[in-house]
Amino acid sequence: MEVIRNFPDSELVANLRSGQRMDETIKAIYRSHFDSLSWFVINNSGSRQDAEDIFQEVVVSFIDLVQKDKFRGESTVKTFLFSLNRYTWLNELKRRGRALAREEKYERGQDKVELDTTHLIADREGKAEVARLVGELGETCRKILLLFYYENLSMKEILDTTDYESEQVVRNKKYKCLKQLEQMVNENPALKQTLKNLLHG
Amino acid sequence: MDNSTHDNDENLVSFLEGGLNDIERKAIEQQLSVDMALKQKYDSLVLTRESIRYYGLQQQVASVHQQMLQEMVAPVRKINSPGKIIRYTIAIAASLVLIAGSYMAYNFFTLSSDKVFASNYQAYELVTVRDLNTDETAIERAYREKKYKEVMRIHDAGEDLTIKGEYLCGTAALELKENVKAIDCFKKVLEENKKTGQSILNEEAEYYLSLTYIRTKEYDNALILLNKMHDDPGHLYNERITGKLLRQVKVLKRR
Known part of the structure; x- marks a missing residue:
């Protein structure tokens, strides 16, 4: 209880x-x-x-x-x-x-x-943009990035929650996912500015 | 993307994650301070990482939010339901109190000695069953014929000073609104009965005397008689002395 x-x-x-x-x-x-x-x-x-x-x-x-x-x-x-x-x-x-x-x-x-x-x-729009942006990532990418950057889990701990073969494979996947998200941010200058306002105030 | 660019990016990501040794970290810091393009790349990575972190926070709060709404709404409804009943009950009670209060206030402010008198007074009717040997007296006849001034004249002339004559004097005086006279006559009825150990028209005199006291606003005197009659179940007028009448007289007395 x-x-x-x-x-x-x-x-x-x-x-x-x-x-x-x-x-x-x-x-x-x-x-x-x-x-x-x-x-x-x-x-x-x-x-x-x-x-x-x-x-x-x-x-x-x-x-x-x-x-x-x-x-x-x-x-x-x-x-x-x-x-x-x-x-x-x-x-x-x-x-x-x-x-x-x-x-x-x-x-x-x-x-x-x-x-x-x-x-x-920040305005509510900025917060909604973050949710929309990260939500557009594939589920696997979202999960790995959240476990690493938000939950602060180690590669070994993340490996235990996925079907990947090794920590290195997870590490590579995490890198690709991060770059994918970065690209999504950079492709939209208005969105990037909104995120800057929200996250860096 | 060539290998050097990829290596640079990986280094930046490692730097972002604190995964470099001191020498590598200082080298990157040095590069960032002079290479604006690299600095922009790094800032972009920081922004991306912050987006993930903020998204994670949003998700975690959203998850707790759902749990808490379930936790809070259910008990709140349970608490609200009796709460509403209590509120409605209080509202109804308050309304009733308000209505009752308004009614009492209305009665209080509109109550008058004349009103109380009028609602309790009924003219005394002389009912006489006589045999052939008994004549109707002059005062009785005058009263039955509602010649109240004649009743008063007969009484004041001393032509009929019997207990009954005094009583009819009192009731006739009441009809003529000669209150002081009425009180005097009724009192004489009571005194005479007391003196002679009789009870001729005694209870009637008490009742009409109490009403006369109400009319003249002598509430203490009225209440003595009213309470006496109220407390005596055998009294002829006991049923007429209601709690309401006693309350009204007490209210009049307080005012």
């Missing part, structure tokens, strides 16, 4: 930074903050589905920022998440062209007291 626990901010951030106990830590974020953040979206012209989608994006953005050392604990995790959530949702409302006067007023009214995270968050 899974033990449900909440983490203090320091432990939560340390886990995300190191990549240790990621699932457990992400679950803790959901349990602690989903209700209050989704409330904001739902009470500002959003649906339950919007609230869920925005929260998912906010969690990804937050972890990414922590791992890039752009969250330095100057505010609480809660405050930071709220600010990310608010900005992401209001930006989405504007994108949809139905930023109501009420939200605009709210936004203006909050600017002075809210944590400013606007410069930290």
Whole structure:
């Protein structure tokens, strides 16, 4: 049976930074903050589905920022998440062209007291582009690249999860897959710029 | 692609992955600082690697997201359902309280001594069964004929100062809205009965006296009589002294 626990901010951030106990830590974020953040979206012209989608994006953005050392604990995790959530949702409302006067007023009214995270968050389009780009890779390539670059598995560990004959074959395959993806990025300058904005801020 | 280009690319990838020894790493760093084309290639590889890493993060959060929605939605529904019932119950209760409160407030502000009097007062009807040997007195006849001023005149002239005469004086005075007179006559009925150990028209006098006190806003006096009649199941007017009447008089008294 899974033990449900909440983490203090320091432990939560340390886990995300190191990549240790990621699932457990992400679950803790959901349990602690989903209700209050989704409330904001739902009470500002959003649906339950919007609230869920925005929260998912906010969690990804937050972890990414922590791992890039752009969250330095100057505010609480809660405050930071709220600010990310608010900005992401209001930006989405504007994108949809139905930023109501009420939200605009709210936004203006909050600017002075809210944590400013606007410069930290890329547009949703950029995030969707990443998903689309990597999703276009073949399944094998995607799996090998994720296991190596995201899961940080060794060649031997990756070999155990595939049908390849040797580590060298896996290594060669991984190289080819990386170059294939790189080529896909380079073939589309607009996409490349979007990724730069998203990943290098 | 020639071999040197391929080797360069492999070296760059190894450099990206931290797989070179110190000498090789420093050599690449040196090249990157002077060769802009190579630097662009390297940046492109970094961007590609970051895309994979970001995609991995998106996938991991998406996976947890699905688990958490299932975990949170199910209990939330369970909690919400009673929550809704409680909310609706509270809303209904609040509405009932509001309605009851409004009703009470309406009654409170529209309640008056005249209203309470009018809703409880019925003119006394003189019912007399007589035999041939007993004559109807003048005051009785005047009352039966609803000649209330004549009743008062007979009484005030001292022509009929019997207990019944006093009682008819009281009821006639009530009809004429001469409250002070009515109180005086009813009191005399009670005093005389007490003095003589009789109970002629005593309970009737108590009832009409209490109504007269309501009319004159002497609520303490009214309540003494009303409570007495209410607490006495054998009293002729016991059933007329309802809880509602007692509450109304108490409300009038508080105001």
